[in-house]
Each structure stands twice: as C-alpha cells, then as structure tokens.
Amino acid sequence: MFREVLIAPFSEFEFMRRALAAVIALALAGAPIGVFLMLRRMSLVGDAMAHAILPGAAIGFLLCGLNLFAMTAGGLIAGFTVAILAGVVARSTEMKEDASLATFYLVSLAVGVSIVSVKGTNIDLLHVLFGNILAMDDATLLVIAANATITLIVLALIFRPLVIESVDPLFLRTVSRAGAPAHLAFLALVVINLVNGFQALGTLLAVGLMILPAGIARFWSRDITGMIGIAVASALLSGYAGLVLSFQTRVPTGPAIILVAAGLYVGSVLFGRVGGLVRQLFPGRHLEA
Amino acid sequence: MTAQLQLSDVTLGYDRHPAVHHLSGEIAAGALLAIVGPNGAGKSTLFRGIVGLLKPLAGTIQRAGLDVLDIAYLPQSADIDRSFPISVYDFVGTGLWRETGFFGGMGKPAGARIVAALAAVGLNGFENRPIGTLSGGQLQRLLFARVLLQDARLIVLDEPFNAIDAKTSADLLLLVKRWHAEQRTVLAALHDMDLVRAHFPETLLLARGKVAWGLTAEVLTAENLLAAQRMCEAFDDSATACVVDSLPSRAA
Numbered sequence: 001m002f003r004e005v006l007i008a009p010f011s012e013f014e015f016m017r018r019a020l021a022a023v024i025a026l027a028l029a030g031a032p033i034g035v036f037l038m039l040r041r042m043s044l045v046g047d048a049m050a051h052a053i054l055p056g057a058a059i060g061f062l063l064c065g066l067n068l069f070a071m072t073a074g075g076l077i078a079g080f081t082v083a084i085l086a087g088v089v090a091r092s093t094e095m096k097e098d099a100s101l102a103t104f105y106l107v108s109l110a111v112g113v114s115i116v117s118v119k120g121t122n123i124d125l126l127h128v129l130f131g132n133i134l135a136m137d138d139a140t141l142l143v144i145a146a147n148a149t150i151t152l153i154v155l156a157l158i159f160r161p162l163v164i165e166s167v168d169p170l171f172l173r174t175v176s177r178a179g180a181p182a183h184l185a186f187l188a189l190v191v192i193n194l195v196n197g198f199q200a201l202g203t204l205l206a207v208g209l210m211i212l213p214a215g216i217a218r219f220w221s222r223d224i225t226g227m228i229g230i231a232v233a234s235a236l237l238s239g240y241a242g243l244v245l246s247f248q249t250r251v252p253t254g255p256a257i258i259l260v261a262a263g264l265y266v267g268s269v270l271f272g273r274v275g276g277l278v279r280q281l282f283p284g285r286h287l288e289a
Numbered sequence: 290m291t292a293q294l295q296l297s298d299v300t301l302g303y304d305r306h307p308a309v310h311h312l313s314g315e316i317a318a319g320a321l322l323a324i325v326g327p328n329g330a331g332k333s334t335l336f337r338g339i340v341g342l343l344k345p346l347a348g349t350i351q352r353a354g355l356d357v358l359d360i361a362y363l364p365q366s367a368d369i370d371r372s373f374p375i376s377v378y379d380f381v382g383t384g385l386w387r388e389t390g391f392f393g394g395m396g397k398p399a400g401a402r403i404v405a406a407l408a409a410v411g412l413n414g415f416e417n418r419p420i421g422t423l424s425g426g427q428l429q430r431l432l433f434a435r436v437l438l439q440d441a442r443l444i445v446l447d448e449p450f451n452a453i454d455a456k457t458s459a460d461l462l463l464l465v466k467r468w469h470a471e472q473r474t475v476l477a478a479l480h481d482m483d484l485v486r487a488h489f490p491e492t493l494l495l496a497r498g499k500v501a502w503g504l505t506a507e508v509l510t511a512e513n514l515l516a517a518q519r520m521c522e523a524f525d526d527s528a529t530a531c532v533v534d535s536l537p538s539r540a541a
Contacts, residue, residue, distance in 0.1 A: 039373055039374070157391070157392075158391075160389075160391055160392070161391065163373075163375065164383050164386075166370060166373055167369060167370050167373045167375055167380065167383075167420075168367065168368065168369045168370070168380075168383070169368060170342075170364055170367065170368045171367075171383065171435075173342060174340055174341075174342065174357065174360065174361075174362045175357065175358060175386045175387070175439075176357075176386065178391070221374070222374055222419055223374050223375070223376060223419070224373075224374050224375065227374060
C-alpha cells in the first residue's frame with residue numbers, strides 16, 4: 001500500500017522521475033536563497049522580481065521556445081533593468097524604493113503578459129504562468145541542474161560578505177568594497193532561481209519554493225546554518241510530497257507542491273520550537289538564570 | 290612624531306551644506322585625541338570623512354599609508370540588524386576580516402583570539418548567544434571586542450560611552466588606554482568633560498569649525514566651551530556659496 005502510493009509513481013513513470021529530479025535541484029538551490037531573502041526582509045521583493053522578469057522570459061520563450069537558457073538570459077536582463085530603474089528613481093526622486101519597485105514590476109508584468117498573449121497562444125500563457133513540471137525534457141532538466149549548481153557555488157563565494165552585509169552593512173563598507181557586488185550577485189541568483197522555477201511551478205509560484213521553506217525554517221532554528229539546512233529539507237519534502245499528492249489527485253503539480261509547503265508552514269507556526277504559538281502559550285516555568 | 294592623519298582645509302557636509310567647515314590640522318601617530326563639541330558640531334561627520342565613508346566637499350584628508358583595513362570605526366548608532374540569527378562568536382569573528390577575507394578559514398588560533406577578545410570585554414560565556422539577546426551595554430562591549438580583533442592602527446570611536454553604565458564605561462576605557470599604550474592612534478568623540486580631562490591628553494573642540502585644538506587643559510577652558518555653544522546649528526537654506534576657498538586649487 002505505502003509502496004504503491006509513495007514509490008510506485010516514480011518507479012513506473014519516467015516523467016515523474018524527471019519531475020522529482022527537477023524538484024530536488026530547485027529545492028537545493030532555492031531554499032538557501034529564500035532564507036537570505038527572508039533575513040534581508042526582501043521576501044516580497046522576490047515576489048515582485050518574479051513578475052518583473054516575465055517580459056524577458058517571455059521574449060526568450062517566444063524566440064527559442066521552452067528553452068530555459070534563453071528564458072534565463074531574458075529574465076536576467078528584464079530583472080536587472082527593473083531593479084536598476086527602480087533604484088535610480090528611488091535615489092533621484094522622493095519616491096521610496098518599495099513604491100518605485102512596485103510601479104516598475106507592474107509595468108513589466110503587463111508588458112510580459114501582452115507579449116505572450118499577442119505572439120503566443122493561450123496555452124503558452126498558461127504554461128508560463130503556471131508551469132508544467134510533468135513535461136520536462138532532458139535539456140531543461142540539465143539547465144535546471146546547472147543553474148542550481150551555479151547558485152550553490154556563487155552563494156558559497158559571497159556567503160561571508162552577504163551575511164555581514166545583512167547584519168552590519170556599515171561595518172562591511174568600512175572594511176571592504178564587497179558589499180555592493182555581493183548584493184548584485186545575490187539579486188542575480190534570485191532571478192536565476194526564479195526563472196529556474198518557471199518550468200516547474202510557473203512565474204506566479206516560482207518564489208514559493210524559496211520563501212515558504214525559509215519561513216518554516218525560522219520556527220525551528222536560531223542560527224543561519226541550521227535555518228538553511230531545515231529550509232532545504234522542508235523544500236525537498238514539499239517537492240516530493242507535492243508530486244505524490246498531484247499524482248494521486250487532480251491537483252496540478254505546482255500548486256500541490258506549494259500547498260504541502262503551506263501545510264508544513266502552518267504546522268511550524270503552531271508547533272515550532274522557536275517562537276511557535278503553542279510554545280508561547282505553554283512556555284513552561286521560568287528559569288533560574 | 291610623524292603625522293598619521295593630515296587634514297588640509299577640509300570641508301565635509303551634506304547637500305553642499307558644510308557640517309565641518311575648513312578644518313586643518315595634524316594628528317600624530319599614537320595620539321589619544323578626544324573630540325568634543327555640542328550636538329551638531331560635526332564630530333560624527335568628521336569621523337565619517339576620516340574613515341572614508343564621506344568624501345570631502347573641499348580640501349583633503351591624507352592617511353599616511355593607512356589602508357582601509359588599518360582603520361577600525363565604531364559608529365555612534367551602529368546600524369545592526371539584531372534580529373539576524375548570528376551568534377556573538379561569529380559576529381565578533383567578522384573583526385578578523387583582514388586575515389580571513391572572503392574565504393579564509395578560522396582555525397584554532399583565530400578561535401582562541403575571538404575567545405580572548407570576548408573575555409577582554411567581559412563577555413565570556415556569551416559565545417553561543419544570538420546577538421539579539423544582548424542588552425545595549427553588552428552590545429557595546431561586543432563592538433569593542435570586534436574593534437580589538439581588527440587590530441587596527443587607527444581606531445575611531447564615535448561616542449562610545451553613551452547610555453552605558455559606569456562599570457561598563459570604566460572597563461571599555463581601560464581598553465582605550467591599552468590601545469594607546471600599544472601606540473595605536475585613537476580618536477574618540479565624547480561628551481563627558483571630566484572623563485576627557487582625566488584620560489585624554491589632547492582635545493579638539495569642534496563647532497563646525499575648529500574652536501581650539503591642543504593639550505586638553507588648554508582647550509577645555511570656560512571661554513572656549515562658551516564659544517562652541519554659540520555656534521548656530523541650523524543649515525541656512527539661502528546661504529550663498531562659500532568664498533573662503535582662497536587656497537589655489539591644484540586642479541586646473
């Protein structure tokens with residue numbers, strides 16, 4: 001019975017194995033990025049960026065079809081254009097950075113949806129918006145794995161400046177010029193992982209496999225290493241369980257994965273060891289010192 | 290004594306308004322200099338200029354062969370995200386940036402130095418605590434421990450003893466004196482005149498411009514302090530461009 005539900009879908013169907021491989025790659029790279037997004041109070045920036053990169057990814061998609069390389073390149077260009085324009089307007093006018101980013105990402109989203117609708121079909125639009133992890137070919141799978149590898153390597157390279165910049169930006173500025181490049185590299189990683197998630201989860205949910213695991217991790221660990229570990233583990237678990245859920249029911253894969261993550265998140269909010277609600281209600285007797 | 294810092298007609302400010310106006314002078318290597326003045330006198334701005342965070346509007350600051358890594362700067366209101374999940378040990382360890390850089394490992398000797406630095410500021414036993422659980426005074430001790438590890442030749446402390454209890458400031462003052470004894474150059478912005486008189490040989494009394502600079506006893510006279518008080522704090526929005534720049538500029 002267990003075997004039938006939990007293992008058989010993957011041993012019997014190749015597309016499920018590919019989907020599982022893709023989800024594992026996405027979880028390994030996306031969850032650590034999500035932890036940094038959360039700790040730098042940029043969770044919604046991740047969401048805004050997911051919309052902002054749509055026109056670039058759409059143009060890549062229309063020129064080369066579902067070629068993740070073209071979509072990543074287009075997404076990076078669009079993402080940086082929006083991030084830089086928003087930054088320039090925020091710095092040179094009275095507009096605040098968040099409001100400015102909101103304006104630009106909405107424009108960008110409108111442009112993106114227009115491009116896909118005018119030039120492509122409705123199926124294309126649905127595909128870009130919601131993804132289709134069950135139609136994963138070898139090339140796409142390889143690009144996803146490559147992007148995940150690049151992400152982990154770059155994250156390892158910029159880890160120390162990124163942590164210091166998050167805790168004490170002024171200190172980093174006084175000892176090194178690495179702050180701004182590290183921040184830009186991090187933004188690039190965010191975009192790469194968002195595009196990476198397109199095929200599996202679609203533009204709208206791509207950020208979900210980053211942010212939800214990070215939110216879960218916050219309730220179980222007090223240090224960043226532990227958080228990253230827990231975030232990756234819960235992303236892997238959500239990905240796997242989501243695929244199973246989607247296979248056994250009629251729920252589409254992307255939403256199924258995010259819904260499983262959401263279930264874990266609710267559980268963590270209630271029962272988490274670090275600041276969970278139940279823990280707060282019954283904290284136990286106070287200590288002696 | 291050789292000059293560690295050479296200020297030549299330095300003007301520092303924001304939006305063209307000067308916060309430090311035409312300041313010239315020399316700070317010798319190994320000096321222990323207090324910088325005093327009313328709120329808004331330009332003390333923090335001067336420090337930001339000295340450590341290189343703020344470019345002078347005019348004039349030059351020469352740092353006699355000092356690299357950025359030779360300067361340790363403790364800002365007045367440290368811009369620290371205390372909710373970030375990092376332990377006291379790791380946070381203080383960032384002070385070893387000069388040796389470790391991006392990837393350098395922290396071996397046993399580095400670990401021993403971190404523990405020693407924490408012990409020197411009285412934070413032994415706090416190694417594994419997240420920084421968010423520290424009190425204000427403990428955080429200040431923590432920042433001193435990091436300065437200690439930075440092993441810098443020039444140490445710039447912006448109002449280091451504000452909102453700190455007597456015991457803590459006495460402990461931290463001992464560190465300042467230790468740095469002085471080690472021939473490091475130490476600059477500190479302070480408000481406690483008794484403390485300055487007791488422990489700092491030299492003082493700069495600043496009120497946007499220099500009011501007096503020299504031996505502490507000669508600088509901190511009632512007359513000078515009154516003159517500093519009279520300085521006007523508000524920027525004048527209709528001020529015209531300053532024409533005192535009679536020094537010929539080297540740029541053609």
